Amino acid sequence: MEKTVNQKAWFLVLPVFLVVAFSAIIPLMTVVNYSLQDTFGNNQFFWNGVGWFKELLDPSTDLGGRFFASLWRNLFFSFVILAIEVPLGIVIALSMPRQGWQVAACLVILALPLLIPWNVVGTIWQIFGRPDIGLLGYALNSIGINYNYVSNEFDAWVTVIVMDVWHWTSLVALLCYAGLKSIPDAYYQAAQIDGASRWAVFTAIQLPKMNRVLLIAVLLRFMDSFMIYTEPFVVTGGGPGNSTTFISIELVKIALGQFDLGKAAAMSLVYNLIILIVCWVFYTVMTNAGAGRRVKEGAK
Amino acid sequence: MARIDLVDLAHSYHGNSTDTESYALKPISMTWRQGGAYALLGPSGCGKTTLLNLISGIITPSRGKILFDGKDVTLLSTQKRNIAQVFQFPVIYDTMTVGQNLAFPLKNRGVQRREIDARVSEIAHLLDLTPDLHRKATRLTPDAKQKISLGRGLVRSDVAAVLFDEPLTVIDPELKWQLRSKLKKLHRELDLTMIYVTHDQTEALTFADTVVVMHDGRVVQSGSPAELFEKPAHTFVGYFIGSPGMNIMSAEVRGREARIDGHVISLKRNYDGLPTGAKIEIGVRPEFVDIAPPSPGLLSAQIERIDDLGRMRFARVRVGDVKFAARVRESFSSLDGRCGLIFDAAHVHVYADSRLVEGAP
Incomplete structure (x- = not known):
């Protein structure tokens, strides 16, 4: 059969092309454009080549120093909340009831923090932790613990971490619960017959069966915490000093506070690239695990 | 152990x-x-x-x-x-x-x-x-x-x-x-x-x-x-085990005779004293019912189809409203689908309310 040449088909692709152009390509290219230039306002731009990128990746400069400091801070933050939320989520999922009305009650209670808008979460904790009127801050201070997230770096970190744990552990717990629910009863019965202890049941059955959902939980929580902005910004504004200034907060400071569009554009491109790479690594690991499983199933 | x-x-x-x-x-x-x-x-x-x-x-x-x-x-x-x-x-x-x-x-x-x-x-x-x-x-x-x-x-x-x-x-x-x-x-x-x-x-x-x-x-x-x-x-066992399952049909049983459709099938044992008011049925496996050309002495039936199971052929027949399975001998052939059923008396069992009744010798 001969191929019909019909250039009208291009019109069918056009809507998609336009949407993608306006939603992704044009804004991204604007940022790329900014990242290669310098401006002193007045809409006058000067070519700067890769100057901003060189500066950004050199920790001895002001820009590079701030970037790396916030990057390490952010990685440390992500590491801490993962180290808390994943085990805690597993424990919560394990201790949830399996049937009856209690299941629905637990699920609703767990889902509540997830439904609260980010800046409301920030506001709740901002007020909750205030030493003068906040329930938490006032209570801690009145039992003799000197707690003040505005002036003390450690207290600020604790507040931001506890807030994130409060906000997001539910997600991990719900994912783990779904993973646990999918384990057939026969596994538990077999383990009982094999005389397995509670711990052996956990390590031999529950943990291996949960590994897929745990991987998803780790991925989601890492990405979210790596891009965190609203909650710490509302609570601490990045302070005291720069102690809770994460990458996105630093970025906004440079772009909107100082109006250094070139620096901010270079930084956001690198930030974006890091997230893409991490995302790709996770995705590859997950699909490989999935493919491995499929090969096994195929062998049956 | x-x-x-x-x-x-x-x-x-x-x-x-x-x-x-x-x-x-x-x-x-x-x-x-x-x-x-x-x-x-x-x-x-x-x-x-x-x-x-x-x-x-x-x-x-x-x-x-x-x-x-x-x-x-x-x-x-x-x-x-x-x-x-x-x-x-x-x-x-x-x-x-x-x-x-x-x-x-x-x-x-x-x-x-x-x-x-x-x-x-x-x-x-x-x-x-x-x-x-x-x-x-x-x-x-x-x-x-x-x-x-x-x-x-x-x-x-x-x-x-x-x-x-x-x-x-x-x-x-x-x-x-x-x-x-x-x-x-x-x-x-x-x-x-x-x-x-x-x-x-x-x-x-x-x-x-x-x-x-x-x-x-x-x-x-x-x-x-x-x-x-x-x-x-139990009739359930008869029906559940065997392929095809046991034929079960209600009948009037008195002494050594079972009556179906006015036709009499003789039984090996004596079934006087069956519980009154119970649902009386007789059961016989298809393996113990043979199909023969219709004749006045036999229970007559209409053949619906014949299944060839390889080692054996079974006919699905109809006696009045009751479906029945029976063995088909090599030599048998029927033109109009009419046939008679020959029962092996030793393997006809009587059930009262679905349970086997032993009967007296």
């Missing part, structure tokens, strides 16, 4: 009500002898899995007792009863190798390392799993996984009975045969009591020396495959 006694055992999933009719398992008393191969046969929801789980201790009975060698184990946990169970879907521990899977029950019981190794290699040899001992268990085929499940039971030296809950459901048909003969062989070698739950009569009849047929939470008959075939104690 144990004899298992069930004493007035019953179970309800909805608390302990006094109305045993609503129970998933109605009260039964029976004895499973040491070293026997039993099959629990019945359709889905007949209570066979409930009975199995009661014996293994996964559920605790609403009433009654379970004795292992005379010792009451009713309230003992699953771990403390010396039983092994193989489930419908293979249960294996994903992260472990085949060897570690087999060693798991012994490790949990704190057995010495050297003894574990010896037992594991012995059982692996028995189940032909030796070449796979160091492979990850998840990579194996379902039949190998079922063998691992079984092996985890057998590896314990104290195991008294092995329970199977429809273990061949996920296995390919050709491997089913292999695995079933493997089970038979193990049963002979190890002198274990084996209880095998299934809804497949072929599996039950080939595996077991005693088949226990269950229906609606009740044991309706327990006996050898031949007994179930020749003398079903």
